[in-house]
Amino acid sequence: MLFKWLFGKAKPIDMTKYLIVGLGNIGSEYLKTRHNIGFEVIDFMAKKFEVQMTDIKLGAKGNFNHKGKKIILLKPSTFMNRSGKSVRYWTLKENIALQNILIICLLYTSPSPRDRG
Numbered sequence: 340m341l342f343k344w345l346f347g348k349a350k351p352i353d354m355t356k357y358l359i360v361g362l363g364n365i366g367s368e369y370l371k372t373r374h375n376i377g378f379e380v381i382d383f384m385a386k387k388f389e390v391q392m393t394d395i396k397l398g399a400k401g402n403f404n405h406k407g408k409k410i411i412l413l414k415p416s417t418f419m420n421r422s423g424k425s426v427r428y429w430t431l432k433e434n435i436a437l438q439n440i441l442i443i444c445l446l447y448t449s450p451s452p453r454d455r456g
Contacts, residue, residue, distance in 0.1 A: 352436045356409045359384065360426055362444035364418050374419065377443040381412050397425035411435070419444070 361377030369375050385392050390401035390412060398415040411433055415425035430440060 351434075353409075353434045354436055354439065355407065356411065356433055356435045357439045357441070358411045358413060358426075358430060358433065358435045359441045360413045360415065360422070360443065362419055362422050362442065363414065365416050373445050376445050378414050380443045381414050385412055397428050400429065 359381065361379070361381030363369065363375035363378035381392075384390070385401055388403045388405070388410075390403050392399045392401040392412065392414065394416075397417055398413050400411065400413050402409060402411045404410070411429070413425065413429055415422040417425045426440070426442070429435075430437070
């Protein structure tokens, strides 16, 4: 039951598809903040490869082909802490292998009090 819930119906995985997810938060108060680095990377890639991003279920999505591979760009609209919902939905919908998913986000760890000197 858990396997079916996590992965949906069993079907052949398409190894020619890749999902690149840029994490960030929607809203003008988050524009140009470090938390939106994922969105900025997706915007850069969309511009470079002339991809039209379209607002769809759980985010903005666009795709292009590169060297025989289908590349899907995704900017979840679910805020950072719920982005897994969007990633799971589009991974299953597009039938993407887990090893073909790249998540771009800010990785920040604050120093522990012991490390502050």
